[in-house]
Amino acid sequence: MELKEILKPVEADLVTVEAQLREAARAEFGPLALVIESVIESGGKRMRPAVTLLAGRMYPKNDKHLLRLATSVELLHLATLIHDDLIDAASTRRGSATINSKWDSKSTVLAGDYVWAKAAKIAADVGNTQVLGIFADTVMVIVEGEIKQDYMGSGASTNRDEYFNRIYAKTASLFEGAMRSAAVLGDAPQRHVDALGMYGRKLGSAFQIIDDVLDFVGTQNDLGKPVGNDLRQGVITLPALLYYEKHPAHPTLASVVVKNGHTPQELEQVIQEIRVSPEIEASRLQAQTLAGEAIRELDVLPKSKYRQALVQLAEYVIERKK
Secondary structure: OOHHHHOHHHHHHHHHHHHHHHHHOOOOOHHHHHHHHHHHHOOOOOHHHHHHHHHHOOOOOOHHHHHHHHHHHHHHHHHHHHHHHHHHOOOEEOOEEOHHHOOOHHHHHHHHHHHHHHHHHHHHHOOOHHHHHHHHHHHHHHHHHHHHHHHOOOEOOOOHHHHHHHHHHHHHHHHHHHHHHHHHHOOOOHHHHHHHHHHHHHHHHHHHHHHHHHHHHOOHHHHOOOOOHHHHOOEOOHHHHHHHHHOOOOHHHHHHHHOOOOOHHHHHHHHHHHHOOHHHHHHHHHHHHHHHHHHHHHHHOOOOHHHHHHHHHHHHHHHOOO
């Protein structure tokens, strides 16, 4: 099923969120407004506001606040992308030039901070201290994860637990926080809040694993960046990690892990080896397992078109091609 069809129950809400994002792009300093607008217009699937809305619509209490929460969640995500691109020295994202390819590092960091502040301001407008607490906790997890990755030297870890901790901080924590916040905002029972939070955590982890798979098997046109970009940056994702476990003496992968030096040709060769290896399917199966667990978390919730959409979304995440 197409994503657009899955998100039909919140289609009108997403249009409103899109308008609010563009309103949030306004800044007194013209160049800043333009770069923020370019990040917003680069699009993406708007998965995070979508899950926020689907969770919140199960407990309709305050439409205005739910919509503001969804906008805040996406702005927080966009702020992390600005910082990620700078850390990774990425010149393009989804085929468009990144902010750090136009501005120096200091200005890029400040632009990301500005978007982060916008997200926090909108979250504060919701007027719920518990939601603000979840927002703050999520930001701390994301930032700590980035600092830890940078401190450890990008991705030299071949430890599975560290990989899953990293993708939780990078991706799944925001899915979890968004869905918990939406349920809290709707005065949902605590067991529903916990179930939706765990759904978000597992969905976000599955989403990131599929991203890591597509990094190897996708096309540069679809990815908006070179195939195998993570490994080129020295980051060991699940397909490479599984491949390394089977080939611990592989000279090129070993050199990526210990940053011992390798030629571009050697790196290209190992990317092609992983691309056609059984570890790609093994990674997909791991994502499928997580998606199945996410769906089972929804069993405690009352049946509705929103719950059904969350089921379909979990199925979509593991089947997507880009």
